[in-house]
Amino acid sequence: MSEAKVNGDLLREREKCNFDLKELTHFIDGGEEATRNRREVEEMVIHVKEIQDEVPEEYLSHKEQYENAVRKACVLIDILKEHALRHSSFDAYKPTNMYRVQSMVKQVSPFILHMGMFVPTIFGQASADQQAEWLPKALSLQIIGTYAQTELGHGTFLRGLETTATYDPTTEEFVLHSPTLTSYKWWPGGLGHTANHCIVVAQLYSKGVCHGIHPFLVQIRDSETHMPKPGIKVGEIGPKLGFQTANNGFLGFDHFRIPRQNMFMKNAQVLKDGTYVKSKSTKLTYGTMMLIRVMIVSDAAYEISRAVTIATRYSAVRHQSQPKPGQPEPQILDYVTQQHKLFIGIATSHALRITGSWLWETYSKVTHDLDAGKLDQLPELHALACCLKAISSRDASAIVEQCRLACGGHGYMASSNFPTIYGSITATVTYEGEFTVLLLQTARYLLKAWKSALEGKVMTPTVAFMVNYQKTKPLWKNTPEGIISGFKAVAAGKSKEAYDAVISYENNGKDYEDAWNLASVQLVNASEAYCRAIICEMFWSEVQRHSVTMSRNVAAVLQQLAELYLIYWTLEKSGDLFEYSCVSKEDLAVLRRRYGELLALIRPNAVALVDAFDLRDEILQSTLGSYDGRVYERLMEEALKSPLNKEPVNQSFHKYLKPFMQKSKL
Ligand SMILES: CCCCCCCC/C=C\CCCCCCCCCCCCCCCC(=O)SCCNC(=O)CCNC(=O)[C@H](O)C(C)(C)COP(=O)(O)OP(=O)(O)OC[C@H]1O[C@@H](n2cnc3c(N)ncnc32)[C@H](O)[C@@H]1OP(=O)(O)O
Numbered sequence: 099m100s101e102a103k104v105n106g107d108l109l110r111e112r113e114k115c116n117f118d119l120k121e122l123t124h125f126i127d128g129g130e131e132a133t134r135n136r137r138e139v140e141e142m143v144i145h146v147k148e149i150q151d152e153v154p155e156e157y158l159s160h161k162e163q164y165e166n167a168v169r170k171a172c173v174l175i176d177i178l179k180e181h182a183l184r185h186s187s188f189d190a191y192k193p194t195n196m197y198r199v200q201s202m203v204k205q206v207s208p209f210i211l212h213m214g215m216f217v218p219t220i221f222g223q224a225s226a227d228q229q230a231e232w233l234p235k236a237l238s239l240q241i242i243g244t245y246a247q248t249e250l251g252h253g254t255f256l257r258g259l260e261t262t263a264t265y266d267p268t269t270e271e272f273v274l275h276s277p278t279l280t281s282y283k284w285w286p287g288g289l290g291h292t293a294n295h296c297i298v299v300a301q302l303y304s305k306g307v308c309h310g311i312h313p314f315l316v317q318i319r320d321s322e323t324h325m326p327k328p329g330i331k332v333g334e335i336g337p338k339l340g341f342q343t344a345n346n347g348f349l350g351f352d353h354f355r356i357p358r359q360n361m362f363m364k365n366a367q368v369l370k371d372g373t374y375v376k377s378k379s380t381k382l383t384y385g386t387m388m389l390i391r392v393m394i395v396s397d398a399a400y401e402i403s404r405a406v407t408i409a410t411r412y413s414a415v416r417h418q419s420q421p422k423p424g425q426p427e428p429q430i431l432d433y434v435t436q437q438h439k440l441f442i443g444i445a446t447s448h449a450l451r452i453t454g455s456w457l458w459e460t461y462s463k464v465t466h467d468l469d470a471g472k473l474d475q476l477p478e479l480h481a482l483a484c485c486l487k488a489i490s491s492r493d494a495s496a497i498v499e500q501c502r503l504a505c506g507g508h509g510y511m512a513s514s515n516f517p518t519i520y521g522s523i524t525a526t527v528t529y530e531g532e533f534t535v536l537l538l539q540t541a542r543y544l545l546k547a548w549k550s551a552l553e554g555k556v557m558t559p560t561v562a563f564m565v566n567y568q569k570t571k572p573l574w575k576n577t578p579e580g581i582i583s584g585f586k587a588v589a590a591g592k593s594k595e596a597y598d599a600v601i602s603y604e605n606n607g608k609d610y611e612d613a614w615n616l617a618s619v620q621l622v623n624a625s626e627a628y629c630r631a632i633i634c635e636m637f638w639s640e641v642q643r644h645s646v647t648m649s650r651n652v653a654a655v656l657q658q659l660a661e662l663y664l665i666y667w668t669l670e671k672s673g674d675l676f677e678y679s680c681v682s683k684e685d686l687a688v689l690r691r692r693y694g695e696l697l698a699l700i701r702p703n704a705v706a707l708v709d710a711f712d713l714r715d716e717i718l719q720s721t722l723g724s725y726d727g728r729v730y731e732r733l734m735e736e737a738l739k740s741p742l743n744k745e746p747v748n749q750s751f752h753k754y755l756k757p758f759m760q761k762s763k764l
Pocket residue numbers: 174175178179182190191193196197199200207209210211213214215237245247248253254255256257287381384385387388390393476477480529530531532535539542543
């Protein structure tokens with residue numbers, strides 16, 4: 099990009115950068131080679147004319163948006179498939195690469211569930227024979243699939259799903275049926291008009307016995323005509339807050355038959371005569387959800403990086419107000435309140451990316467052990483994935499919205515891209531396990547952990563801190579390590595309180611379930627505190643670990659961001675820390691001053707820090723956040739694309755306004 103065209107404020111901001119920007123980008127990507135590979139994929143996609151829209155998508159009808167999205171998804175997937183094959187690797191399938199490439203088309207891909215859940219379920223739940231048959235077709239998109247679990251009546255409570263799959267040994271088939279309106283599948287992405295196959299989660303009946311929910315591969319549309327198969331009722335569920343082009347659909351079955359072999363057989367099986375063979379754990383059926391929950395943590399980090407890049411660049415270009423008479427209007431980035439809104443976003447993106455990578459590695463290790471029959475680490479992984487998915491998606495939604503608000507009126511424009519980013523990220527708070535529901539899952543683990551600590555049992559690593567808390571309340575130290583220890587004290591204290599509350603309700607005559615419900619606000623708070631302690635510890639310790647191999651200034655900016663994150667949350671949660679740790683008012687006053695110092699230290703590097711995310715304009719898709727900072731020019735260029743501006747007088751004037759005004763004159 100020619101520097102001459104770049105906005106002067108941004109040029110000056112970039113000159114202030116005191117660290118090696120490329121080194122930070124490599125760190126974010128996971129190494130220099132990873133940066134090269136990512137850029138190669140992006141470069142390949144960026145120049146493809148077919149994925150660029152002449153008319154902004156917002157002006158298209160719902161139907162046109164979908165058709166355009168299918169067209170672009172086909173182009174995109176073709177390029178990526180070719181790339182993946184050329185490199186004989188699965189690199190293109192890595193979550194981080196997928197997110198970035200996906201965001202080059204503004205609206206979500208109707209193939210998202212194919213790539214995100216259909217293919218992974220075949221990997222995770224199909225037997226070797228089934229994989230050999232289904233994977234080549236799925237990976238090459240000869241068949242397009244989705245993951246149909248949620249029903250009109252139930253999303254959270256999976257044991258309550260109503261779709262049935264009844265085994266008929268005479269024909270060696272399963273009969274799929276939707277007995278009620280509420281049993282209709284509802285929500286699966288791509289189900290409306292894109293997928294011709296889907297993974298259906300249904301209650302398995304054999305020999306008159308219900309064995310609970312199991313996944314089945316079902317062809318729902320004809321391979322040639324794409325017509326729904328007889329016995330299948332399928333369609334799209336209509337417009338939503340976001341995710342407009344995901345083609346979320348509904349699906350009902352009228353005694354629809356599939357071969358026995360279409361039940362996913364890696365874990366449980368039904369033999370020809372109808373004998374049911376149990377899985378090592380019924381929870382293995384939930385494997386794909388676990389994978390996506392793990393991926394969502396990195397996705398949250400990525401969406402924050404997009405929002406905060408847009409808002410920070412805009413804040414460097416935008417001038418407003420005149421605090422000192424006669425002086426020029428300052429850049430809004432110089433207002434400390436603006437720094438307070440934005441720098442926590444930069445810090446959180448790093449915190450969640452680092453935590454997401456750690457969770458990904460933990461997930462890989464535990465699933466490898468599961469394949470070898472070792473199930474002992476599954477509960478801890480489940481507890482971690484649940485709370486990290488919940489908190490990362492909620493934090494990301496809040497930060498994206500904060501970034502939008504930080505851009506004032508222009509943040510409200512569709513062309514800022516905030517509405518689309520927000521529409522996507524806020525969906526992650528609900529899908530793949532609703533926020534509160536997942537925190538309550540983690541709370542189950544925490545209560546057991548607290549009980550184990552009371553009984554002096556061996557503790558798993560992420561809850562081992564509970565043992566110390568039982569002995570003493572840790573002394574407060576105004577250091578990052580001291581703050582982390584304080585957050586652990588909050589997590590332990592809240593777990594204890596929730597545990598005691600459940601016991602106390604039970605002692606007062608409530609049964610366990612009612613006691614649980616009565617204590618559930620405390621349970622959710624305990625999970626949130628545990629999760630915050632994990633993110634804080636992971637962020638700080640990983641930055642420390644990597645600092646020794648980094649140049650001094652890159653290490654310094656990352657340490658500033660990690661410290662900012664820790665202090666931000668200490669100040670946000672000061673009430674909890676007063677209650678459960680030994681922090682004093684004086685300690686908090688010191689931290690408040692340090693927080694102000696950190697904002698000032700980060701300020702000169704702010705634009706460089708978001709530049710280091712290395713998000714191309716084609717990925718940001720924002721009038722406010724482009725690299726050159728031509729904010730006002732772009733806003734006007736985009737406004738002129740409005741179809742309403744194609745003619746000086748709209749026909750509604752002659753049809754309605756003029757007669758209306760004339761009538762008013764009489
Ligand atoms: C060749 C390659 C080419 C590459 C080309 C690339 C091209 C790229 C282009 C485009 C692609 C686009 C980019 C893709 C990016 C991918 C991102 C993916 C995004 C996907 C989008 C997803 C959309 C959303 C999908 C969905 O929402 S699917 C539906 C999800 N549904 C839920 O999550 C339901 C939530 N409910 C539950 O999970 C459970 O019911 C419950 C709440 C956990 C309760 O379950 P249950 O009643 O059975 O259990 P309990 O009785 O409560 O508990 C019993 C014990 O079991 C424990 N438990 C529960 N769950 C688990 C578990 N999963 N694992 C382990 N243990 C579990 C529980 O804790 C209890 O334990 P206990 O000891 O306390 O008894």
